[in-house]
Amino acid sequence: xxHWAWLIPALPAxxxxxGLFTARWMPGGPAVPAIAGTAGALGVAVAALAVVEDAPARxxxxxxxxxxxxxxxxxxxxRMDGLAAxxxxxxxxxxxxxxxxxxxxxxxxxxxxxxxxxxxxxxxAMLLVVVASDLFELxxxxxxxxxxxxxxxxxYWQTEGARAAAVKAFITTRIGDTGFLFGIFVLGxxxxxxxxxxxxxxxxxxxxxxxxxxxxxxxxxxxGKSAQFPLHVWLPxxxxxxxxxxxxxxxxxxxxxxxxxxxxxxxxxxxxxxALTVLGIIACITMxxxxxxxLADDDLKRVLAWSTVSQLAYMAAGLAVGGWTAxxxxxxxxxxxxxxxxxxxxxxxxxxxxxxMSEMGGLWRAMPVTSITAAIGALALAGVPPFAGAFxxxxxxxxxxxxxxxxGTAVFVVGLVTLAVTAAYVTRLFVRTFLGGxxxxxxxxxxxxxxxxxxxxxSALVLAxxxxxxxxxxxxxxWLGAPPSTRSLHVGIGEVALTxxxxxxxxxxxxxxxxRRPATDPVAVxxxxxxxxxxxxxxxxxxxxxxxxPVRALARGVVRVDSGxxxxxxxxxxxxxxxxxxxxxxxxRGNIQGYLTGLVAGVLVVVISVSLAVAR
Amino acid sequence: MxxxxxxxxxxxxxxxxxxxxLARRNAVALLMAVELMLNAANLDLVAFDAxxxxxxxxxxxxxxxxxVIAAAEVGVGLAxxxxxxxxxxTSDVDELTELAEHEPAQVADxxx
Numbered sequence: 153x154x155h156w157a158w159l160i161p162a163l164p165a166x167x168x169x170x171g172l173f174t175a176r177w178m179p180g181g182p183a184v185p186a187i188a189g190t191a192g193a194l195g196v197a198v199a200a201l202a203v204v205e206d207a208p209a210r211x212x213x214x215x216x217x218x219x220x221x222x223x224x225x226x227x228x229x230x231r232m233d234g235l236a237a238x239x240x241x242x243x244x245x246x247x248x249x250x251x252x253x254x255x256x257x258x259x260x261x262x263x264x265x266x267x268x269x270x271x272x273x274x275x276x277a278m279l280l281v282v283v284a285s286d287l288f289e290l291x292x293x294x295x296x297x298x299x300x301x302x303x304x305x306x307x308y309w310q311t312e313g314a315r316a317a318a319v320k321a322f323i324t325t326r327i328g329d330t331g332f333l334f335g336i337f338v339l340g341x342x343x344x345x346x347x348x349x350x351x352x353x354x355x356x357x358x359x360x361x362x363x364x365x366x367x368x369x370x371x372x373x374x375x376g377k378s379a380q381f382p383l384h385v386w387l388p389x390x391x392x393x394x395x396x397x398x399x400x401x402x403x404x405x406x407x408x409x410x411x412x413x414x415x416x417x418x419x420x421x422x423x424x425x426x427a428l429t430v431l432g433i434i435a436c437i438t439m440x441x442x443x444x445x446x447l448a449d450d451d452l453k454r455v456l457a458w459s460t461v462s463q464l465a466y467m468a469a470g471l472a473v474g475g476w477t478a479x480x481x482x483x484x485x486x487x488x489x490x491x492x493x494x495x496x497x498x499x500x501x502x503x504x505x506x507x508x509m510s511e512m513g514g515l516w517r518a519m520p521v522t523s524i525t526a527a528i529g530a531l532a533l534a535g536v537p538p539f540a541g542a543f544x545x546x547x548x549x550x551x552x553x554x555x556x557x558x559x560g561t562a563v564f565v566v567g568l569v570t571l572a573v574t575a576a577y578v579t580r581l582f583v584r585t586f587l588g589g590x591x592x593x594x595x596x597x598x599x600x601x602x603x604x605x606x607x608x609x610x611s612a613l614v615l616a617x618x619x620x621x622x623x624x625x626x627x628x629x630x631w632l633g634a635p636p637s638t639r640s641l642h643v644g645i646g647e648v649a650l651t652x653x654x655x656x657x658x659x660x661x662x663x664x665x666x667x668r669r670p671a672t673d674p675v676a677v678x679x680x681x682x683x684x685x686x687x688x689x690x691x692x693x694x695x696x697x698x699x700x701x702p703v704r705a706l707a708r709g710v711v712r713v714d715s716g717x718x719x720x721x722x723x724x725x726x727x728x729x730x731x732x733x734x735x736x737x738x739x740x741r742g743n744i745q746g747y748l749t750g751l752v753a754g755v756l757v758v759v760i761s762v763s764l765a766v767a768r
Numbered sequence: 769m770x771x772x773x774x775x776x777x778x779x780x781x782x783x784x785x786x787x788x789x790l791a792r793r794n795a796v797a798l799l800m801a802v803e804l805m806l807n808a809a810n811l812d813l814v815a816f817d818a819x820x821x822x823x824x825x826x827x828x829x830x831x832x833x834x835x836v837i838a839a840a841e842v843g844v845g846l847a848x849x850x851x852x853x854x855x856x857x858t859s860d861v862d863e864l865t866e867l868a869e870h871e872p873a874q875v876a877d878x879x880x
Contacts, residue, residue, distance in 0.1 A: 742868025744861055749790050 155214055157200055157230035160240055161279035161293070163192040164247070168272035171265065182265035183255045186272050190251050193279060194244035201237040201631070208234025208633030211349060215285045224345060231285035231348055234633035235480065239412055240282045242484050245613070246404035246491045247275040249606035253495055254396045256602035257502060267307060271400060274300035278405035282412065287336045287346045294332070294377070294409060298325050301406050305393040317392040324386040328376015335369030338362060339420065352419040352635075360424075367420050367427035370413070374431075378410025378464045381438040385692055387461055388445075391453040391507075395498030398453060402460040403491035411467045411483050418476060418635050432472030432559045436566040439465035441689060443573040447580065448675050448685035451507045452497050455581050458688070459533060460490060462570060463541075466548055469563045475551025476638035478544055485540035485617050489532035492610035496526035499599040499607065500585060504592050509584040510673070511592040518596030523586045525607040530582045532614045534575040535655045537648060540617035545571065546643045546651050553647075554639060571651055575658035580674050583662065588670045774815035781808035795849040795859040799842055806838045 167189020171182045204212065215229020251271060258264045277300060280293030306318030340346040342362040343354040355363055374380070379387035387407070391398060401407065414421065414431075421427050439462050446458035463486050470479035499522045504512055516523035532539035535546075545567075552563035590596065598604065634640060665674040675682050684690060739750075781804055788801025810831045817827025853859045 740868060742865030744864070745790055752786060752790065 156196065157212075157214070157232045157283055159196045160193050160200065160230075160244075160283055161276045163196065163276075164189045164272045164279065165276035167192075168269045168276060171272060172269040182268040183251065186268040187248065187251050187255075189272055190244060190248045190275055193275070194241070194248055197237065197240040197244050197279075200232055201241050204232055204234055204237045204633075205631060208237075208631055209635075210633070213285050213349065215347075218286075224340070226288055226346060227286045228289055229285040230283040232283065234631050235412075235415060236282050238480075238484065238631050239408070240279055242487050243275065243278050243282065243404045243408075246487055247271070247278075247400060249491065249495070249609060250396045250400045250404075253399075253498070253603050253606045254394075256600050257396050257498055258394060263307065267304070267394070270300050270303050270307075271397070274304065274400060274405055278409060281409050285348055287340060287348060287351065290348070290413070291333065291336060294373070294413075295329065297377075297406050297409060298322060298329065301325070301390070301401055304397045304401070305390045307393055307397070311392070313389075314392040317386075317389040321386040321390050324383050325376040328373045328383050330372070331369045332373025332376075335366050335371075335373065338369060339366035342366065348416065352417060355417075355420040355423040358423065363420060364424040364426050367424035368430065370417065370420070371427055371431060374410040374414055374468075375434060376410075377413075378407045378468065379461050380410075380434050380465060380468060381441060382691075384438060384442065384461050385695060388449075388454045388457040388688070391451070391457050395453065395494060395501055398457070399491045399494035399498070402457065402494060403487045407460060407464055408483055408487060411464060411471070411479065414468065414471050415476060415480050415483075418471070418638070421471070422635075428472045429559055431468055432563055435465040435469035435472055436562050437465075438462065439469060439570045440566050440573070443570045443577065444685050445688040447573060447577040448678070448682045449688075450509055450673075450686070452500065452509050452512070452581065452585060453494075453507050455509075455577060456490070456493055456497060459493075459574070459577065460486075462574065463490070463533070466545060466567065466570070469567065470548035470551060473548075473552045473555040473560050473563050474639050475548045475641075477632055477634045477641040478547025478551055478639075480632055480634075481641060482541070482544035482548060485532065485544045485614075488540055488610055488613045488617050489529045492525060492529035492607060492614055493533065495603070495607055495610065496522050496529060499603050500526075502599065502603075503596055504594045506592065506594075509581070512585045512590070513588040513592075514586070514590040515596065516586040519586075519598045521598060521604040522607060525604075525611045526586065527582060528611045528614055530578045532618075533578045534659060535571055535651055536575075536659075537652055538615070538618040540614045542651070543618065543641075543643050543648070546647045547641045549651065550643055550647050551639045568651070568654060572654050572658045575655040576662050579659045579662040583666045584673065587666065771815060771819045774811060778808045778811040778815070781805075781811065793860045793862055795852070795861055796846070798861060799845045799849065802845075803838060803842065806834055806841075810834050 167185045170189075171185040174185070204210070210233065212232040213229060215227040215231075218226045218228045220226070251268065254268065254271065258267055261267065274297060277293045277296035281290050281297070284290035284293060302318050302322040305321050306314050308314040309318070336346070339351050339358075339362070342358045343351045345351065345354075376383045387402070390401060393401075421431070442458045442461035442465065446455045446462065449455045449458060463482070467479040467482050467486070470476075470482060499519065500512065500515060501507060503519065504515070506512075528539065532541040535542045537543065549564055549567050552560045552567060554560070662674050665677055675685075678685070687693070785801045785803075785805030785808060788804060789798055792798055792801060813827040813831045813834070815827075817825055817831075820827075849859055852864065856864070858864075
């Protein structure tokens with residue numbers, strides 16, 4: 153099967169090129185190649201999953217030599233195992249639903265054909281990351297994703313906010329990507345190969361310094377792509393892009409790439425416990441901080457964005473404490489319910505025409521399908537069984553408790569607190585959007601079938617993904633083929649009871665606040681604390697003062713030196729030549745006799761001086 | 769005959785020619801002054817040829833060359849003067865300033 157796995161990223165890539173160049177005369181418009189390409193990739197990915205399913209830990213590689221580089225050889229190929237197949241299927245499902253949904257959401261957009269092609273390319277890049285067998289191949293997909301996210305976040309480039317957000321996302325992830333690139337160098341040169349298999353096999357035999365440095369550098373890339381503290385700032389701003397893009401970036405592709413990379417190169421991180429500890433600390437900070445920021449934001453999409461940051465931190469924390477299977481399971485569950493929530497949000501935004509929850513409310517009467525599907529997504533995010541997010545979260549917490557020690561305890565405690573905050577903010581989101589009375593002035597109506605259809609399908613997926621945790625022999629562990637030295641997914645009844653209780657109490661508290669004063673925002677109960685939360689602890693402001701402004705001032709200084717120093721020398725040289733030429737021009741009066749006088753005078757001077765010299 | 773006589777005469781002729789070329793305004797007079805300068809050179813060539821008693825008479829041969837060249841030059845020069853006169857109704861060289869560098873309308877901006 154590994155001989156045709158390359159089709160998985162190739163089909164959407166072809167669809168992107170075809171869609172971009174044939175959109176003008178293609179019957180049915182640019183949506184046809186985009187949907188066909190993604191659906192084809194989905195078919196291949198499902199076939200791949202069926203093939204690898206009976207032995208998911210076995211790696212099926214197929215690669216060709218690409219080019220020698222400094223004594224080593226780069227390979228291009230595919231590397232299929234349970235993890236790759238499952239994630240590929242997840243990416244294709246979400247991307248396909250997003251493409252279908254977009255045909256209605258982006259209807260009438262003048263740049264729809266470019267949009268559809270970019271989404272296809274984005275999908276292809278993510279799939280390349282998933283199936284890559286070589287670290288440099290993976291890097292190509294990784295960087296193309298960065299480009300696509302820039303293009304798509306800046307889709308509405310006529311607005312100032314979208315341009316700024318696109319640049320911010322690009323630069324912020326770029327900071328991490330630099331570390332990532334050097335991490336590849338360190339690991340590749342240490343292991344004398346850039347093959348993922350080679351690197352992971354030799355990770356434990358590499359020198360401690362090499363593997364720690366490599367893992368920490370890779371971690372920088374992960375922190376950037378998966379929007380972890382301190383490089384999380386790009387993700388909430390990325391909401392300036394079209395909403396289906398948020399579903400794609402936040403659920404299936406870009407942010408998932410960081411977690412996928414951690415899972416893929418897990419043996420490297422196991423060999424570098426320092427990196428895992430750093431990851432755990434970062435994840436704890438991000439998890440709780442982002443959840444608190446989500447609690448107070450009034451912008452529907454930004455709440456979901458903060459929620460993404462927080463949930464990714466959950467996965468990172470799970471990997472840090474060895475809960476590999478639980479984390480990957482949470483990645484899949486999160487992809488499903490976050491795509492669902494974003495697409496539901498898109499359905500809402502298109503109807504009410506604003507992002508602000510203070511101008512929504514009571515939408516369930518007009519939009520029943522959106523409301524019910526959003527409720528399913530919200531319950532999954534809050535961690536209420538039997539929906540997808542519940543057991544995976546419990547699995548992460550169980551792994552943390554089992555690991556023990558300082559890090560395990562920290563992850564466990566912070567995870568429980570975050571669980572409560574998560575349930576609170578998602579309930580607030582639902583209450584403010586769908587319950588109570590409508591506070592806006594738009595004409596409300598349910599979205600068309602093309603948009604509600606994907607919502608219903610994703611709801612079914614969210615329900616279905618809750619199941620694999622229950623009976624162990626059908627569990628996700630069976631599909632994934634976890635690397636050794638990780639904890640398999642096992643969730644005790646005690647954990648489930650505890651987390652469910654916490655989530656339900658939190659939900660109940662917010663509902664109680666809402667029922668007392670239906671017109672006010674439940675977050676108002678926090679009083680003055682809400683303000684720093686809504687501003688996300690002023691991290692953006694701190695970056696603005698400590699980084700953005702000094703860099704801008706430096707840039708202005710450079711411009712001044714350039715135009716006042718370097719440029720001035722060049723310009724003045726030109727001016728001097730110009731003035732000298734102007735002086736010489738005076739002599740050119742067109743009077744032949746004047747010229748001849750000069751000539752004779754010159755000859756006389758020459759003759760006299762030569763005569764004098766000879767005479768002496 | 770003393771050589772100095774011929775050389776001084778030739779120098780005087782040349783000086784008159786230079787003066788004519790530099791000071792006269794009429795183009796025809798200019799051509800005549802040029803002829804004076806050429807013939808001053810001729811005089812020198814012949815005088816030195818006689819003085820050195822050159823067996824091949826290189827000086828005289830060169831003088832003959834110069835006469836021919838001068839004739840050709842005057843032919844061309846007069847033709848030009850005629851053409852200019854027909855075109856402009858003047859042969860005053862002070863008014864023929866077509867080659868003058870005029871002030872350009874706008875100096876190119878070099879500041880970038």
